[in-house]
Structure formats: C-alpha cells, structure tokens
Amino acid sequence: MNEKILELLEAKKYSEIGALLKDMNPADAAVMLEELPEQKMPIVFRLLSKELAADTFAYMDGDAQEILVRGFSDKELDEVMEQLFLDDTVDMLEEMPANVVKRVLRHVDADTRKMINQVLNYPKDSAGSIMTMEYVDLKRSMTVEQAFERIRATGVEKETIYTCYVTDSRRKLEGIVTVKDLLLSPKSEVIRNIMETNVKFVSTHTDQELVARELSKYDFLAIPVVDAEERLVGIVTVDDALDVIQEEATEDIEKMAAITPTDRPYMKTSVFETWKKRIPWLLFLMISATFTSGIISSFEDALAASVILTSFIPMLMDTGGNAGSQSSTTVIRGLSLGEIRYGDVLKIVTKESFVSLMCGATLAVANFAKLMLIDRVSLLVAAVVCLTLVVVVLVSNIVGCTLPVLAKRVGFDPAVMASPLITTIVDAVALIIYFNIAKLLLGI
Incomplete structure (x- = not known):
C-alpha cells in the first residue's frame, strides 16, 4: 500500500490516492501514514476526507500527531480539533511539547478548553485522566420519545450513545438506560420506569487499572465516573480500558524484567x-x-x-x-x-x-x-x-x-x-x- 501511494505521489496523481484511501479503516490509515516519510505524511493526510482525517488522527501515535500539527494551517487544525473527541484530545496533548499544546488550545472553544484543563488536572493514571465528558444524559421524567429526540439532537457529538445516563438537576447519577431498552419500550413510557438504578460507577480518583478491571468484570461498554458528591462528570469507554490494559501489562512486563517502564514504543x-x-x-x-x-x-x-x-x-x-x-x-x-x-x-x-x-x-x-x-x-x-x-x-x-x-x-x-x-x-x-x-x- 505505501509503495503504491509513494508512486502515485511521485506522479502527482492525488485524485487516485484519495480514491484509494476513501474506504480505508481509520486504524489502518493511521498505521499507513506513520510508515510514510515525514515530509510525505502531511501531504497524504490532507487527501483524507474530513471525517476520516479526524478519526485517523486519533489513532496515530504522539510523534506522528506532532509532525502533523506542526504542519497544519490554522484552518486544518480547526477542522481536526472540531472532530476529535475530548479524551483523544487530552491523550494527544499529554504527549506534546508546551508550545504545540498552546497552539492546539487556541483552536478549541472556551468550553472545550475548560474541560480539557479539568481532565489534565486529574492525577495521572486515574479514571478522571482517561474519561471523556461526551456522553448522553437524560432526565427521569422524559418519555422514550423525548429521549430519542435528545439522542438525535446531541448524539453526533458524543463518543457513545448506546448507554445513556439519567441525572437530576444537580447532575447526580440516578440510573442508566440503554438504547435497546428504549427501542423495546412504548414511546410514551417514562424513563424512570425502565432505567436501571443499581448503577456501577467509579470515582475520578479511582486507579485506571481498577476501572479497566470493572469494565471487564461486568462486560460494560462504558462505566460512569462521578466526583465526591456522586455527580456524573464523565465516562470511561471500553476502548480506553483496552489501552489501559495494554499499558499496564507492558509496564508490569518491563518491571518484571528489571527495566524502568516507559510509554515509548521500542x-x-x-x-x-x-x-x-x-x-x-x-x-x-x-x-x-x-x-x-x-x-x-x-x-x-x-x-x-x-x-x-x-x-x-x-x-x-x-x-x-x-x-x-x-x-x-x-x-x-x-x-x-x-x-x-x-x-x-x-x-x-x-x-x-x-x-x-x-x-x-x-x-x-x-x-x-x-x-x-x-x-x-x-x-x-x-x-x-x-x-x-x-x-x-x-x-x-x-x-x-x-x-x-x-x-x-x-x-x-x-x-x-x-x-x-x-x-x-x-x-x-x-x-x-x-x-x-x-x-x-x-x-x-
């Protein structure tokens, strides 16, 4: 694939490269881009569609992301940051130099910047540091029909919509309801009658390894994260838990071999x-x-x-x-x-x-x-x-x-x-x- 793309680049056949990449999986596209020479990477990245580009960017490692960010125009950076989920943005910023972080933060809105800073302030390796604040919240008084209207209105910006979280006016977690529950219930049914009230959750300071273990134990797709007053502040999704499991396993293997752990690939x-x-x-x-x-x-x-x-x-x-x-x-x-x-x-x-x-x-x-x-x-x-x-x-x-x-x-x-x-x-x-x-x- 990479050899083919490099040949097309030499021939300046950019439309053919775009057609070749159009249906590519974001994870595969990220691997492909990382294997390209540094000077070619931004050129090929610009040939990705807007949505595919943002998804691909989230899968790339920190070094490759930094190369792209340094080469982005302000408009390109705006477009990518607009499409990224909050937890992916935080992961990216944690690995970048301060001058790059400042530039990125200038290209996000005030609310997003506030949420990013909030997540960055949580202890390293805690639930708060890996959670996303992009979840669907509902009220217990809503009907199923109203719940679907809210999901349609806000779901595009959320990382997951399958599990919805029921909160009160103070954002205190009261229960959860899945899209399956909503689909199988009458439109006029009220959320409080179908929601699950025995909710498993973790606190913002819970160790990330324990969070991953809870997700594995209960086969959750996501687990809610609450603050000291049990107010819902975010969720940790299963894909983040898989990353944590891999990181912790790598760290344990290195320690067991008497090697100081590192986050960088070999x-x-x-x-x-x-x-x-x-x-x-x-x-x-x-x-x-x-x-x-x-x-x-x-x-x-x-x-x-x-x-x-x-x-x-x-x-x-x-x-x-x-x-x-x-x-x-x-x-x-x-x-x-x-x-x-x-x-x-x-x-x-x-x-x-x-x-x-x-x-x-x-x-x-x-x-x-x-x-x-x-x-x-x-x-x-x-x-x-x-x-x-x-x-x-x-x-x-x-x-x-x-x-x-x-x-x-x-x-x-x-x-x-x-x-x-x-x-x-x-x-x-x-x-x-x-x-x-x-x-x-x-x-x-």
Whole structure:
C-alpha cells in the first residue's frame, strides 16, 4: 500500500490516492501514514476526507500527531480539533511539547478548553485522566420519545450513545438506560420506569487499572465516573480500558524484567534512553550479586575439603531462582487481577509450601538417580545435593510468593518483586543452605 501511494505521489496523481484511501479503516490509515516519510505524511493526510482525517488522527501515535500539527494551517487544525473527541484530545496533548499544546488550545472553544484543563488536572493514571465528558444524559421524567429526540439532537457529538445516563438537576447519577431498552419500550413510557438504578460507577480518583478491571468484570461498554458528591462528570469507554490494559501489562512486563517502564514504543526509543531504562536495575542487581561471591568465599575451607560440591552450585542456584520466579509470577498475576489480597498471605504460603515440597521431592529423586548413575558421587554427597534441592525449592517458593504480596501491602508495585530480584535473593539463600547442610552431613 505505501509503495503504491509513494508512486502515485511521485506522479502527482492525488485524485487516485484519495480514491484509494476513501474506504480505508481509520486504524489502518493511521498505521499507513506513520510508515510514510515525514515530509510525505502531511501531504497524504490532507487527501483524507474530513471525517476520516479526524478519526485517523486519533489513532496515530504522539510523534506522528506532532509532525502533523506542526504542519497544519490554522484552518486544518480547526477542522481536526472540531472532530476529535475530548479524551483523544487530552491523550494527544499529554504527549506534546508546551508550545504545540498552546497552539492546539487556541483552536478549541472556551468550553472545550475548560474541560480539557479539568481532565489534565486529574492525577495521572486515574479514571478522571482517561474519561471523556461526551456522553448522553437524560432526565427521569422524559418519555422514550423525548429521549430519542435528545439522542438525535446531541448524539453526533458524543463518543457513545448506546448507554445513556439519567441525572437530576444537580447532575447526580440516578440510573442508566440503554438504547435497546428504549427501542423495546412504548414511546410514551417514562424513563424512570425502565432505567436501571443499581448503577456501577467509579470515582475520578479511582486507579485506571481498577476501572479497566470493572469494565471487564461486568462486560460494560462504558462505566460512569462521578466526583465526591456522586455527580456524573464523565465516562470511561471500553476502548480506553483496552489501552489501559495494554499499558499496564507492558509496564508490569518491563518491571518484571528489571527495566524502568516507559510509554515509548521500542523502535522509537533511542539507544541512550534504552540504556537509561536498564542500567539502574542492572547496577543494583550486580552489586546485590556480590553477596553471593562473599558467601562462597566464607565457605572456602568447606569447598576445599570437598571440591565436588562446587560443580553443583549453578544447578542449585538456577533451580531455586526458577522456582521462585514461577511462584512470584503466579502471585503477581493474581494480585493484578484482584484474585489475591494481603489477607490471603497465609493461605498462599501454605499452598506454595505443599507445591514446593512436591516439586522439590520430584526434582531430588530425578537428581539422585543422575548423581548415582552418571556423576557417580558418594551417597553422602548425593544426599547433601538432593536435600539442599528440596529445601531451596521450598524457601524459594515462599520468598517468591510473599515478597510481591508484602510489596503490594506497603504500596510498591508487586511486579518489582519479580524474576531478577527474586533470583538474586534466592542465589544467596541457596548457597547458605547448601554449605550448612554440607557441613552438617559431611562434617567439613
């Protein structure tokens, strides 16, 4: 597609490009534009129809939007801003430099500017920061016919019209009614008789991850957002929730890999920025790992007396780290989904203890057979290694399952207590267990 468009641009066949783009999906058009050379992007964007251009602009990433905004004439900027929904406008402004933001705000009306500033003032990652104020509101005294008249009159400017929100004169949320309910009711039926009054809602300061979880739990297309006095101030739609889920999942994955989270895509992150994201944790983990060498040094005499013990250190450390990572990953996932709470810590430890004993015993039996048949070590050395294996897996699982829960309890992101940190802790613990069991059984 892009090659074809570039060929037509070279030939200055703009009408053919317009015809080619006319029926394109906005999301696909956004991807296509982002892959074009920067100098060609504004030219092709201007060939989109007015409505398609605004929808496409909303799907583009911040860098591409900034390129277009800088190249827009005042008239073009007016047209795009007029078509954008409020939440898309806020998302765009959050990623742009101050001078570009000022220019954009000059091209929106006073009411829209006020709403934008209101949303921008909500805490980052809160329901207020991702909501839109463009929803259909009805009154309980309206008839179905009057409700449809209001939807027709205002619905074009709203992000969704399927779910309508019933409010009183103070904008306090009283209920919801869907277009399906309205279609299946007589024209003369009053809204208060068909609306749902048991409404699920979130507050403006509710964490965005919890909002996304509520939408998923109840299969909502949108969820209302209220202020401290339960006045309706906006809604969060399912498409915004999907974006939140993707952002939070990406953030958790990066934290679990000991990388400082970022909002920028990998291919658009410079080498220097990537280095800055990774080096703090690498330095911390490297320094932490020096404790491991210190432990080995303190047991030099024991190792000198039974050199064969040295060859099993990597296996014991790796197995402990792997077991701890499995446990921590499971618990972190449960915490992020709301399946696990701090009060469940005793149940978690009990369950993981049984699981780790079963896993440790299985690994010990398999390892014992290898030690005796292949490595041909003495029975006592095999006993030291296998017993250590059971204890290390048990301790690793307990460390792996408790640290994320404790981190959540004190306000840290549980994802921080993931594989790299767990592995570093377990390595040191595994060595201490190993050498102490060796001293006890081998008398060294």
